[in-house]
Amino acid sequence: MFNRILIANRGEIAVRIIRACMEMNIEAVAIYSTADKDSLHVKLATKSVCIGPARAADSYLNMDAIITAAKVTGCDAIHPGFGFLSENSDFVRKCEVEGITFIGPTADAMDALGNKATARKIMMKAGVPVVPGSDGPVEDYKKLEKIAKKIGYPVLIKASAGGGGRGMRRVYQPEDLKKLYEEAKAETRACFNDDEMYVEKLILNPRHIEFQVLADEHGNVIHLGERDCSIQRKNQKLIEESPCMFIDDDLRKSMGKAAVLAAKAAGYTNAGTVEFVLDERNHYYFIEMNTRIQVEHGVTEAVTGIDLIKQQIRIAFGEPLKIRQRDVKLKGHAIECRINAEDPAKGFMANTGKISFLNVPGGPGVRVDTLLYTGYETSPFYDSMMAKIIVHAETRLEAIRRMRRALLELVTDGIITNGDFDYLLLHHPDFIKGNYNVGFIEEHVEEILNWDKAAEEADA
Numbered sequence: 288m289f290n291r292i293l294i295a296n297r298g299e300i301a302v303r304i305i306r307a308c309m310e311m312n313i314e315a316v317a318i319y320s321t322a323d324k325d326s327l328h329v330k331l332a333t334k335s336v337c338i339g340p341a342r343a344a345d346s347y348l349n350m351d352a353i354i355t356a357a358k359v360t361g362c363d364a365i366h367p368g369f370g371f372l373s374e375n376s377d378f379v380r381k382c383e384v385e386g387i388t389f390i391g392p393t394a395d396a397m398d399a400l401g402n403k404a405t406a407r408k409i410m411m412k413a414g415v416p417v418v419p420g421s422d423g424p425v426e427d428y429k430k431l432e433k434i435a436k437k438i439g440y441p442v443l444i445k446a447s448a449g450g451g452g453r454g455m456r457r458v459y460q461p462e463d464l465k466k467l468y469e470e471a472k473a474e475t476r477a478c479f480n481d482d483e484m485y486v487e488k489l490i491l492n493p494r495h496i497e498f499q500v501l502a503d504e505h506g507n508v509i510h511l512g513e514r515d516c517s518i519q520r521k522n523q524k525l526i527e528e529s530p531c532m533f534i535d536d537d538l539r540k541s542m543g544k545a546a547v548l549a550a551k552a553a554g555y556t557n558a559g560t561v562e563f564v565l566d567e568r569n570h571y572y573f574i575e576m577n578t579r580i581q582v583e584h585g586v587t588e589a590v591t592g593i594d595l596i597k598q599q600i601r602i603a604f605g606e607p608l609k610i611r612q613r614d615v616k617l618k619g620h621a622i623e624c625r626i627n628a629e630d631p632a633k634g635f636m637a638n639t640g641k642i643s644f645l646n647v648p649g650g651p652g653v654r655v656d657t658l659l660y661t662g663y664e665t666s667p668f669y670d671s672m673m674a675k676i677i678v679h680a681e682t683r684l685e686a687i688r689r690m691r692r693a694l695l696e697l698v699t700d701g702i703i704t705n706g707d708f709d710y711l712l713l714h715h716p717d718f719i720k721g722n723y724n725v726g727f728i729e730e731h732v733e734e735i736l737n738w739d740k741a742a743e744e745a746d747a
């Protein structure tokens with residue numbers, strides 16, 4: 288097994304990976320920017336190396352500094368976590384040249400799937416159902432106009448390099464196409480330094496369903512069931528759960544098969560996620576494959592009992608998978624809430640502060656992955672996700688109740704989070720009934736925000 292792994296990330300995911308390393312008797316080397324010198328991941332790692340100033344471009348995205356840090360500390364592998372360099376194939380190639388194992392897929396598989404327009408093509412060829420749309424990238428507005436007309440409105444303009452819900456625009460009528468295309472293109476250029484676009488039919492009221500896959504370097508590919516990530520704000524996931532209450536064994540089998548086929552078609556290895564939208568008639572369509580560990584991997588770990596980070600490390604070391612498809616059983620129900628330093632009362636504006644008191648929820652069936660500790664000053668330089676609460680219970684309703692009480696236990700004095708918003712959301716009758724799709728928050732945000740007031744007034 289590897290002796291020492293460098294973790295090319297920060298925050299709660301760096302902490303999560305350090306935990307897996309410790310349990311495997313592998314030394315964990317943390318990297319940090321000057322802004323992060325007091326971070327939890329630095330405190331918990333075996334060793335740590337400062338790799339540059341606060342700006343991510345100068346530190347967590349600085350490939351040469353990171354590779355040098357791995358070499359001076361004698362690391363034999365690098366775990367990229369998610370975000371930052373996790374989907375950068377140049378970084379994978381640089382690791383390869385230096386003889387350092389990248390814990391993830393090969394650069395070629397990453398390239399094939401990283402461009403979402405190319406990924407669609409691969410899936411179509413392999414027979415994985417994709418959303419009707421362009422065959423590949425759309426070169427110019429004229430072509431877009433033609434394809435949009437052919438597939439029929441509404442359409443969704445998307446960025447080949449897209450991620451995090453950016454570079455996407457819904458278009459309901461032809462009159463708006465030009466303006467929204469320009470907007471999406473500009474956003475894509477600003478975010479990803481690339482402005483290749485493609486187009487899909489907009490599926491109405493879909494659910495976001497994704498399948499976790501594991502693929503070793505010996506040709507074994509399995510899936511670990513699905514996650515329902517339909518509770519989103521601005522195309523960003525907020526609450527995730529597994530299993531999805533509307534997927535029966537037959538549909539799970541069929542979608543799982545498609546997910547495995549998708550991974551095989553791309554020559555994929557390591558842990559990955561195949562994302563689908565599921566329409567109102569339970570037809571599913573591939574939208575993209577994420578070539579890394581996912582923020583929401585914890586819900587799959589809860590229901591399968593499989594440690595995904597350890598699996599990633601073992602696969603990268605060249606071990607064959609010991610788990611067969613028939614061994615994978617989903618037990619009970621798991622829900623995750625992402626706790627972001629965002630103020631729902633101020634339009635979910637991000638905020639920072641010094642944590643004067645922290646209470647981390649605990650008790651049966653509750654797991655919290657966080658970068659917070661009492662006295663920690665949160666940084667404006669990075670993502671606003673501060674913690675993930677993951678609960679596991681026998682049934683979905685019990686998991687909902689468990690999550691509510693965990694949210695009540697959460698105290699993060701010094702910053703404002705969306706925790707209370709989630710608490711209220713978990714009381715919404717449509718959420719409880721499972722009567723929701725990706726538009727749920729957009730549709731109900733005011734109602735949820737005013738819930739508190741309504742309840743107070745009713746009590747008075």
Ligand code: ADP
Nearest residue numbers: 369370371450451523524580581582583670672
């Ligand atoms: P996921 O599907 O893993 O939940 P999202 O769609 O929420 O990812 O995020 C989109 C992009 O932003 C991905 O590249 C992901 O790696 C990155 N990302 C999301 N959350 C964080 C975070 N808290 N820190 C760093 N990167 C993040």
Ligand code: ADP
Nearest residue numbers: 418449450451452453487488489490495522725
């Ligand atoms: P990203 O790379 O930013 O994660 P995705 O392609 O995964 O982008 O899409 C993000 C979200 O947008 C999905 O979870 C889903 O809610 C919505 N979405 C994506 N494609 C479609 C589509 N064709 N029709 C309707 N909604 C879609």
Ligand code: MG
Nearest residue numbers: 450451562575
């Ligand atoms: Mg996605």
